Amino acid sequence: MCSVTHHTTSSTLILYLASSPMILLPATLAEPQHFSLWERLLIVGLAAASAFLFWQRFGVVLDKILHSKKDADFRLFPIGRRIFDFVWEVMCQAKVIRQRPLPGLAHAFVFWGFCAFVLVTLNHFAVGLGIGFLDPKSIIGGFYFCFAAVFALACAVGILGLFVRRFLVRPRWLGKKLSYESGFIALLIFVLMVTYLASFFVANASPTATALWWIHTLALLTFLPIIPHTKHLHLVLSPATVFLSRGGFSKIPPLAGDEDFGLVTGKDLTRLASLQAYSCVECGRCTEHCPAANTGKLLNPKEIILGLRGYLNEFGPASDEPLLGKYIAQDAVFECTSCGACEYQCPVGIEHVPIIVGLRRGAVNTGAWEDDHGGKLFLALERGSNALGISAGERDKFIQKQALPIFDGTQEYCLWLGCMGGYDPKGREIVADFARVMEYLGASYGVLRKEKCTGDPVRRLGNDLVFQQLAEANLEAFAQNKVKKIVSICPHCVRTIQDDWKEYGTPPEVEHHSEFLARHLSQLPLVQSQEKIVYHDPCYLGRYRNTYEQPREVVERAGGLVEAPHSHERSFCCGAGGGLAFLGEEPGERVSHVRARELAGTGATMVGTACPFCNSMFRDALAAEGEGVPQLLDIAQLTARSLPSTESGSAG
Amino acid sequence: MKIIVAIKQVPERDAQVRIDAAGNWIEETDLQWALNESDAYALEEALQLKEKNGGEVVVVSAGPERVGSTIREALAKGADRAIHIDCDDLNQRDALSVAKLLAEAVKPESPDLVLTGLQSDDLGYGQTGVILAALLELPHASLILHVEKTTTGLHVKRELEEGWFQNIELPTPAVLTIQSGGSKLRYATLMGIKRAKTKEVRRINPAELGVPASAMVALERIAQPQKQKSTQILPGSAKEAAAALVEKLKFEVRVL
Numbered sequence: 029m030c031s032v033t034h035h036t037t038s039s040t041l042i043l044y045l046a047s048s049p050m051i052l053l054p055a056t057l058a059e060p061q062h063f064s065l066w067e068r069l070l071i072v073g074l075a076a077a078s079a080f081l082f083w084q085r086f087g088v089v090l091d092k093i094l095h096s097k098k099d100a101d102f103r104l105f106p107i108g109r110r111i112f113d114f115v116w117e118v119m120c121q122a123k124v125i126r127q128r129p130l131p132g133l134a135h136a137f138v139f140w141g142f143c144a145f146v147l148v149t150l151n152h153f154a155v156g157l158g159i160g161f162l163d164p165k166s167i168i169g170g171f172y173f174c175f176a177a178v179f180a181l182a183c184a185v186g187i188l189g190l191f192v193r194r195f196l197v198r199p200r201w202l203g204k205k206l207s208y209e210s211g212f213i214a215l216l217i218f219v220l221m222v223t224y225l226a227s228f229f230v231a232n233a234s235p236t237a238t239a240l241w242w243i244h245t246l247a248l249l250t251f252l253p254i255i256p257h258t259k260h261l262h263l264v265l266s267p268a269t270v271f272l273s274r275g276g277f278s279k280i281p282p283l284a285g286d287e288d289f290g291l292v293t294g295k296d297l298t299r300l301a302s303l304q305a306y307s308c309v310e311c312g313r314c315t316e317h318c319p320a321a322n323t324g325k326l327l328n329p330k331e332i333i334l335g336l337r338g339y340l341n342e343f344g345p346a347s348d349e350p351l352l353g354k355y356i357a358q359d360a361v362f363e364c365t366s367c368g369a370c371e372y373q374c375p376v377g378i379e380h381v382p383i384i385v386g387l388r389r390g391a392v393n394t395g396a397w398e399d400d401h402g403g404k405l406f407l408a409l410e411r412g413s414n415a416l417g418i419s420a421g422e423r424d425k426f427i428q429k430q431a432l433p434i435f436d437g438t439q440e441y442c443l444w445l446g447c448m449g450g451y452d453p454k455g456r457e458i459v460a461d462f463a464r465v466m467e468y469l470g471a472s473y474g475v476l477r478k479e480k481c482t483g484d485p486v487r488r489l490g491n492d493l494v495f496q497q498l499a500e501a502n503l504e505a506f507a508q509n510k511v512k513k514i515v516s517i518c519p520h521c522v523r524t525i526q527d528d529w530k531e532y533g534t535p536p537e538v539e540h541h542s543e544f545l546a547r548h549l550s551q552l553p554l555v556q557s558q559e560k561i562v563y564h565d566p567c568y569l570g571r572y573r574n575t576y577e578q579p580r581e582v583v584e585r586a587g588g589l590v591e592a593p594h595s596h597e598r599s600f601c602c603g604a605g606g607g608l609a610f611l612g613e614e615p616g617e618r619v620s621h622v623r624a625r626e627l628a629g630t631g632a633t634m635v636g637t638a639c640p641f642c643n644s645m646f647r648d649a650l651a652a653e654g655e656g657v658p659q660l661l662d663i664a665q666l667t668a669r670s671l672p673s674t675e676s677g678s679a680g
Numbered sequence: 681m682k683i684i685v686a687i688k689q690v691p692e693r694d695a696q697v698r699i700d701a702a703g704n705w706i707e708e709t710d711l712q713w714a715l716n717e718s719d720a721y722a723l724e725e726a727l728q729l730k731e732k733n734g735g736e737v738v739v740v741s742a743g744p745e746r747v748g749s750t751i752r753e754a755l756a757k758g759a760d761r762a763i764h765i766d767c768d769d770l771n772q773r774d775a776l777s778v779a780k781l782l783a784e785a786v787k788p789e790s791p792d793l794v795l796t797g798l799q800s801d802d803l804g805y806g807q808t809g810v811i812l813a814a815l816l817e818l819p820h821a822s823l824i825l826h827v828e829k830t831t832t833g834l835h836v837k838r839e840l841e842e843g844w845f846q847n848i849e850l851p852t853p854a855v856l857t858i859q860s861g862g863s864k865l866r867y868a869t870l871m872g873i874k875r876a877k878t879k880e881v882r883r884i885n886p887a888e889l890g891v892p893a894s895a896m897v898a899l900e901r902i903a904q905p906q907k908q909k910s911t912q913i914l915p916g917s918a919k920e921a922a923a924a925l926v927e928k929l930k931f932e933v934r935v936l
Contacts, residue, residue: 289871393870411714412694420694493870617841 057164057173057477058230060157060238060510071156074249081253084109085262088263089306092349096302096345097295100284101274114271117377124375128678131193134186135576138217138599141183142263144176148224152244164232177225184221187214201312209258216254234661259549261522262309262376269307270377274300277572278368278381283389283492290389290490301386304346304378305336314370314380319601319623320363322514324616327363329370329380332356336383352391361387362397365619366488367567389491397490401612402403405485409494413480414447415610420478423450427475430460435474437510441466442536444516447481448640454647458517461668462541468671469548476509481632485607496532503533514538516666519568519639520605533565534582540569542638545667546578549585555670562632562658565599566624566639579638586666600626604641624637626650628657635660681735681829683726684789685759686796686812687719688784689743693801697904704899705771715750718797723760724859724865726795726825729760733829736760738789742781743864744768751881756872765889774897775807782808783815784889793834794855798823806857813855821848825862836855837862843931861934878927 063071097135104110116122121139123133151162162169191214194202223244232403255263274281281298283290291297294384299303312330320327335355338581343349352358361384370380391397394407408417423445427434435442443463448455466473481500502525507515514536516522529535542671563583569575576596594600603619625647627635635650635658637643643662650657691697692712700707715723720803726737740755741747742765753761765781767773771782786794794816799806806822811881813820823843823844826837833851848855912922914928930936 283870288875392867395866395869395872400864403864407865410868411692491870493868493873545687579855 032590032646051585054657056170056228056232056366058227058232058234058237059160059164060235060241062158063156067270067601068157071153072246073246078252081257085253086256089261092340092345093299093302094304095274096297096299097680098127099281099298099300100288101281102272102300109275110271113273114379116268118267127373131190134189134193137182137186138190139178139381141186141221144179145183145220145224147172148176148439149248149586151240151250156241161504173228176216177228177466179219180224184218184225186352187221188208192213198460199312200315201316203310203312207259207310213254213258213260214395214424215249216247216251220244220251223247228596234319237378241306241316244319244572249533259310261309262307265303266309269303272300272303273377274379276527277611278371278379280382280385280516282486282526288494290391290492291351292382292394293345293350293389294345294434296351296386296390297336297340297345298462300379301336301383302340304376304383305333305340307376308333308337308378309376311375314377314378315375317369317598317600319367319369319603319619320360320616322600323418323614323619323622325360325363325614326357328464329364331381331475332360332384332387332509333378347544349589350396351387356387358391359395361391362390362399362402362611363614364606365567365601365603365608366551367601368571369567369598369601374573384490385490389489389492390490393492399611401610402489402607405489405607405610406491406494408488409481409483409498411476414451414484415481416447416451418451424481426450426456427545430456430463432459432463433474435476435509435511439472440513440515441473442509442511442514443475444514444518444521444538445475445641446516446518446521448644449517450479452640452644454643455517456675458640458643458662458664461662462517462664462673464668465548465552465664466654469551471548473515474579476505478627480505482523483528484520486609487524487528487606488605496527498590499529499532502537503529506536509534515541515585517541517640519566519573520641523572540573540575540578540638541664542569542575542579542582545663549581552585552667552669553672554585556585557587559634560590560630561587561634561636561666562592562630562633562644563595563636564592564602564625564627564638565595565597566637566642567599569638570599571597576615582663583636586636586663586670589636590630592630594626602639602642602645604645609641613678620645621652622659624653628653633658635664636663637661638663681729681734681793682789682791683729683735683737683795684786684791685719685723685726685737685754686738686794686809687723687739687741687750687754688716688800689713689741689747690716690800690802693717699904703901704888705902709882712749713746714798715753716797716802718799718801718858718860719864720783720797721759721862722795722797722856723754723759723858724863725824725858726793727866728863729793729827729829732757735792738763738791740765740776740782740785742767743770746929747902748798748881751872753868755876755881756868757866757877758872760881762882764881764883765895766883766885766891769893771899772895773893773897775805776811777891777893777895779808779811780891781886781889784891785884786812786816790853792852794818794829795827795859796852798857798859803814805915809855809857816855818853818855819850820857822857823859824856825859827856855891860912 121136124135149161154160162172163175164170194210227237227240250346255261300318310330315321318329338355339351352361364384366381368381384658405415409415413420436463445459449459466585480498482502483495486494514525519540525535525538561583563580565576580589599624601619635646637646643660646660650660693712697713698707721863730737737760739751739759740763741751747761747764751764763785765785772820772908810820810822821836821838823839824836825839828835833849835849836856838846838848846931
């Protein structure tokens with residue numbers, strides 16, 4: 029803690045350091061003696077060499093980014109969101125701090141220290157050339173140098189903390205190999221700060237002041253060329269990456285033209301993708317939260333981004349070399365559940381999901397991906413109506429058995445069943461219970477006679493052909509049936525209808541049943557149990573839709589809400605997303621088992637879900653855990669329990 | 681190797697089929713159409729042969745305008761070009777009449793191999809391919825699961841009953857009717873669809889082929905199948921019953 033006070037009698041500022049014992053510093057920055065012409069020439073020469081070495085590498089990187097394909101969907105406007113992201117994520121370091129408070133704060137101190145140092149550094153060189161513009165003895169200069177000193181101290185402490193973390197604590201997501209370059213950079217930053225602070229303690233124009241000036245200068249000039257050669261490139265690039273990011277969580281860009289099949293070769297890499305690849309700071313937050321990386325799979329989101337960088341370094345953006353190969357493994361790309369935890373965590377604005385889906389598009393749209401289960405899913409959706417590959421007649425039978433009203437354009441809501449709600453036994457139970465709640469509330473609703481899959485699994489697996497067919501067929505059916513408002517039990521359907529279909533038309537308004545239920549809670553009977561219910565945030569409801577509180581309100585009305593260690597935006601995937609529910613066995617440990625164990629470990633007697641895919645995954649995973657595991661119900665089922673019993677029984 | 685694949689467009693598997701007013705055909709409006717399943721396997725076999733040995737795959741299909749979508753699907757999956765025999769009266773033609781159309785279209789191509797599905801999913805005659813072989817005066821084999829090119833001709837794997845298979849050698853040119861399930865079908869890709877746009881589809885009508893609209897067999901009446909449920913108890917110990925069940929699932933229900 030420091031405070032700066034203005035000394036009344038002179039322009040000297042006193043810097044009080046609130047440490048014990050409190051010390052009083054005469055806080056005037058010492059400047060070196062005037063330099064001779066030769067010395068000035070040496071300074072200019074060294075600075076030019078440093079700048080040259082910086083540009084030698086940075087120019088190449090910039091060239092690779094600018095020679096990548098233009099992002100066809102890029103729009104600078106609305107610019108407000110970009111400015112907000114920039115101020116919040118870059119200037120305030122909000123994401124860096126919020127998601128990892130201690131190292132985040134240490135990083136923020138280093139960042140803010142650098143910001144405060146811009147003026148100091150400019151003046152530093154100006155002094156060397158005899159044209160210093162900030163006089164330490166002036167009020168403004170004196171104040172600014174003290175102000176910067178506070179930041180310098182915080183920065184020195186911060187970088188020391190980060191050094192200790194990287195070399196002594198060594199969290200595993202920073203990678204197995206120690207990065208000595210990071211150590212060297214930390215040393216340089218430390219030297220910069222210490223030489224600056226030390227200048228307050230030496231006499232003006234003394235040989236020591238000159239020596240400190242030179243050490244500071246040499247540290248700076250060494251630092252500059254290192255930046256573009258290392259992950260410290262993020263210093264230069266990441267502010268731009270955050271500002272220019274596509275925005276909208278996990279947004280999959282439309283294909284541009286007849287020759288765009290996704291990310292196939294270097295020629296398909298867009299400027300945003302290349303910029304993001306070079307911006308990666310290798311902090312490993314993505315890896316730390318990745319369900320695949322945490323269950324022993326090949327996929328590591330950080331390595332995907334670094335793989336792109338490696339590719340760009342070797343082949344460049346004009347290459348015909350396939351992207352999946354030397355640097356990125358196809359298997360890894362198809363292990364992603366598209367849960368978006370990586371993208372959510374990334375502090376430098378990298379959008380992992382569009383890149384991973386882009387690579388899948390490249391493999392699927394060209395037929396390079398061969399997978400028995402995947403092929404079966406695609407064929408089921410090419411020809412049939414649902415991802416489960418079941419005859420559409422089975423859905424008709426379910427609707428008849430449950431006597432669900434058919435949507436005829438007069439009702440307020442179209443109740444969308446989805447593949448799980450229409451064909452999966454457990455999904456049908458959820459739909460049946462949600463329909464009971466709607467009946468009780470007197471909501472007018474109906475179900476469509478025919479539905480086709482929204483295309484969520486094929487969209488995330490990168491099959492644009494089938495996705496387009498499904499989206500167009502459904503949009504047409506909605507238009508024909510005059511559907512205005514949809515409610516669905518499946519967050520995947522909700523997301524796909526609301527966002528992904530926009531590429532092919534204007535979808536109706538759509539909401540998730542948690543939102544519907546939360547809105548009507550006061551009209552439902554209050555039958556609270558003492559049961560402890562742990563709520564699992566589905567990725568597509570939480571991170572994708574920002575709906576965290578409504579399902580919790582529903583759960584709290586049914587019993588006592590328990591939070592899992594990973595909850596809200598840090599929720600851990602059930603393993604079903606990204607089409608993976610249909611891909612069969614997974615290498616390593618099953619994601620669903622890891623999550624189910626975590627949920628059961630909370631001591632709750634009930635697991636509350638809000639997604640039929642999560643429900644299906646946990647059904648199997650909890651069963652595998654054996655005896656004494658919590659029960660499993662969707663929030664619609666938790667709500668329906670409070671209704672007066674009717675004879676309507678089991679669905680399915 | 682030049683391979684011709686004769687394909688048929690049939691109602692989609694999930695389609696709600698209704699009988700038309702005349703009572704001898706189905707209502708075709710509002711129906712969704714798809715490639716006949718065993719024809720899809722014939723196409724897959726042809727594409728795999730081409731990938732291994734090089735050559736050309738030409739699809740030929742008879743039917744009205746709507747057949748175009750199925751032809752494009754075949755081109756998207758990798759066929760090189762197509763012949764569309766444009767006829768609106770396909771359902772009034774019997775297997776012989778359709779085989780004549782196909783034979784006339786195939787002859788000028790002088791292919792090394794003609795493949796087609798074992799039978800159609802709608803009419804299920806199982807005759808067209810065999811008659812086609814007779815009309816072309818070529819050797820043929822039916823119920824084929826797998827085809828391999830050898831130095832002298834072809835090596836094929838035929839499905840017999842009760843889980844038995846027959847491996848035989850055939851000279852080329854030949855006609856084979858393909859059984860479903862022999863290989864894994866490839867999915868249609870966006871790139872395939874885009875590339876298919878520039879592929880040649882030659883349209884030709886029955887008159888040009890010199891085949892009149894005649895039929896020796898006519899459909900009198902069609903009816904919806906009667907639903908019936910039957911339960912079968914498999915006797916024996918759990919182990920025996922399980923073995924019998926696996927047998928049935930494999931060879932009767934064909935889901936394993």
